[in-house]
Amino acid sequence: MTSVLLTVTSVLLTVVGGVACLALMGAAMWLLPRLARRSRLLRRVAARLRSRTPIERIVSWVEAEQPDLRRASAPDGTVTLLFSDIEGSSRLTERLGDDRWMELLAIHNTIVRAQLDEHGGYEV
Template sequence: MLTTVIVLATALALTSAGWLVTDLRRRRARREVQRLRRALDRRDSLTHQRPAARAMRAVVGTALDAAVRMRDEGVGVVVKSSLEGLARWSQEDQSQLARLAGDDGRVAILFSDIEDSTVLNDQLGDAEWVKLLASHNKLVEAAVLAHDGHIIKSQGDGFMIAFGSAANAVHGALDLRAAIEAGDRRLRRRPIQVRVGVHVGTAIEKDGDLFGRDVALAARVAAEAVGGEILASDAVHDAVADIPDLHLIEAQTVELKGLPGTHRLWAVDTAN
């Protein structure tokens, strides 16, 4: 009997000690969160809520909120909630890409990049190159927005963009070329040449990216272009043949790496 009492008393003491340690950890975590929030508030007052400061505060604030929720609700609940949020984001992104596709399920795919970008980067240095890229990227984004496109991804100086129709893609490419030629102050001081390839077809969407034979074909078409040139596939030529303000000139017949047969490419120009 005495042994049992001793065992129960020991267990109770250990449980109480464990509860005290957990409570102390919670209190310590709560104090740390409060301290960090006060530091952020002081930073805001010093920076007068500049955009960069607001963005940083939002990111850190989200992390702090997650920490508080983990403390109060447990890791499992927070992780489950985060996964549900990611699933909703993925579904929204997929529906946006689905809305771009035409009635036949096809989408126009455009690839662009800056000619001799590696050489330019070496000549300008990293700091100036990044500023040049920022000017270029703004013009790309404006052309895409003007023609209801969707930037799938950007890697360095290159873009992969989807449009709802071949006509929108070609008009967007022409607007981009004109904007690059006009340039902003930085681009007028250091002109660049952008090469573009356009194809229309079907694609598989996964995690916000596009895959498939037609995506690869669009990339290969872009690789054949030189700076300032917009090349289009036969499929694009056929799709815009009846649009009076678009004029495509037969440019070349080539073999495209990884794709069988030969492929006729068309150079895009404005109508005479």
């Protein structure tokens, strides 16, 4: 009786293991194409976001239009771009109100322009 029980148990474990293995393979076959599609989608979205940065748009424009930048370039031909951002400006505007915000923005612009003048820069 014990040997029959061991044989039945062994067969059951083999069958259950096989079924579990098939279930895992089925789940993998279902999941892998979906993950691959998602991965391709994420790569496409990331590439699109990277290609639309302001710097890359400016570079594309300069390469296409080839404007005369001698007036804004250093003696060696270097052109430097500075983008200034006031972090949290929307919340700050709400907190300060329009008039005080415009005063703060004027101070910011005065500081940036003074630095441009000091270093021979040009504001566009």
